[in-house]
Amino acid sequence: MSAGASAMNYELAGDLKIGQVGIANLRIRTLDVERLGAEMRDRVARAPKLFERAAVIVDFGALPGTPDAASALALLDALRAAGVIPVALAYGSSDNERLAVELGLPLLAKFRAQYESPDAAANAPAPKAVADTAPAKAAAPTAAKAPAASGEPGMIQTAPIRSGQQIYAEQRDLTILSAVGAGAEVIADGSIHIYGALRGRALAGARDNDKARIFCREFHAELVAIAGHYKVMEDIPAELRGKAVQIWLDNGQIHIAALA
Template sequence: MAKAQGAPAPDFEPAGELKIGQVGIANLRIRTLDVGRLAAEMRDRVQRAPKLFARGAVIIDFGGLPALPDAATARALLEALREAGALPVALAWGNSENEQLAVELGLPLLARFRAQYESSAGATAPAMPDPAPPPAAPAATEPPRAAAGASRQGSGGPGLIQASAVRSGQQVYAENRDLTVLAAVGAGAEVIADGSIHIYGALRGRALAGAQGNARARIFCREFHAELVAVAGHYKVLEEIPAELRGKAVQVWLEGDQLNIATLD
């Protein structure tokens, strides 16, 4: 059948851009104010990674829209996201109108996630030394390394070393520095760093590098089974990761908006 004249081109861009921040809280930046479409996208995310996103805390960011929605539309969006399996807990900081909307919705305002988007969109992350990966056999075709001076955000001093295993329900956070874990990160555990993350054991939980928006941070691990990995909020969950990478020594890095994962051996 011939395509109807004047039919709009299909829109493949997501209506909402989801990023993962500290303590596993997700930030949903609304790009297109289509309640049904946003709910469908969230429902799909929950279905693909139910352990991660089911009843997952989400901050709603209207900063990607030309104007704020009215309170009735915002309430409809919150309810639709709840029905999709997410848990909206706050609005991202904005202007005085945004603050008034938060009051009407009975939600708090959080500022940190807006700062992450602004830094990733325009500002260059402060320099840090290029991280060294855990010992592994040289790769035949190793992916490009970050340039020297690419990793440390802030001046937090030496990297944090976690000698013991990080068990389910535990969290380790390296503020303004790299994190090195000498043992395993168990399923349900979470390791976070404002710099890069080096894991010398198995990674079965979540690893979030560049938590304050440093897109040059990386993740290295000896045995990859991660529930989720993220760099500067860009994430992948286990269901999106090729099976051939599981159990391997890998590194994770960001190029533009694309999160890459490749073997080290």
Template sequence: MDYEQAGELKIGQVGIANLRIRTMDVERLVQEMNERVNRAPKLFGRAAVILDFGGLSRTPDVASAKALLDGLRGAGVLPVALAYGTSEIELLSQQLGLPLLAKFRAQYERADAEPAPPRAAPAAAPAREPRRAAPAAAALAAAPAPGEAPKPGRMQLANVRSGQQLYAENCDLTVMGTVGAGAEVIADGSIHIYGTLRGRALAGAQGNTAARIFCRDFHAELVAIAGHYKVLDDVPDNLRGKAVQVWLEQDQIKIAALD
């Protein structure tokens, strides 16, 4: 008997856009998506999109959700799944005939985590200032616990060619060569590129807002930090071809030339 599989199924890291719905205004959502596709058709045209209704106070009804799906398809993107696995969303995903991807739930739970309660100080210890609210758990994961050896970053010596995707889990990513157009590099930490960046770079993939992107020759199709993104068309001309750093400040992507 031939036991070789006709199709080999593998689970991997996929850079799929996640649309977090904040207001269930179908017309406005479709208009915003249409503007994104028109501004960067090579990036967003026929792009797979996951819909996240977890930011709404109530789960939308089936008719509204179907109207949104149809509108987004008309705008040029392809909704492929729902995110955030509450029981109501799970039922909605079944009614819409879409899969439920719970992996996106963890990112928002980390970002919205409540501050950890302060530990009781020993009786003899002097009084301390009140603790600040704990940052996102994803950001905490970037710092090793006391006595724990830090996880080494991932290093890529060769160029990252068009169509390739590189992911550095729970660490920084260093690319010694070029990231070609159509290529994608992703890291839970920061990204350092010593060659030209022409493709996409997504740092802080699990919600680390302190992550940064550094490159010597900036021509990126898209850069993102903790889900916030900027496309090349939105970048000033005087930064293209320069050595730059990219960071997140008050939920806005900032790009500046390196001296």
């Protein structure tokens, strides 16, 4: 077992959450560069298809103060060495904004809302300079927490979703009558119902709706996530693979159980 895996048995130095459309947000809890690098290397080693060269937003909001540029640069170098690509900082204080300028990175306010109350997110000032260096598919929906049910009918997808395709059901549930192929991605602000095989990624509760669920008839997922909390294939019990399952979130932990 790697040093990163040992550290993950206890409190993590950084919480990694999957954003609304696949981009990851790393909230730094302990500015221990060596430990954070080890944790990220472990994540990449366990799921290289998902995390190798993945775009990551770095959030210093959980720290008592904004780190200096030298410490932040050391962290960015450690993350790159671990196999991911830091593309921006999450918006925070004016000190954080100055740090972003020193690092040559943009600020993305919308990712900060995943950890704040809806009121705090709504009242947060916009950063002076916002640019997204991530690929176009990483452009997230608005930051404000949206209800799962908005009166909109659920979205129904009848055709198979093939590798490289992405489907997003905004402010509603998503029902897929066929299969989700490996390398495909399905996202919903509400719950996701899949009546065929799930071989790609499924992200429910994309706007921080922790009551959303995922249901599928044949479970082979590369990744499943609810409200940003995720599990990858390597974390899923072998006895559940290929089974009909439901997936839900309880106290920040993903649970997967076979359907009767």
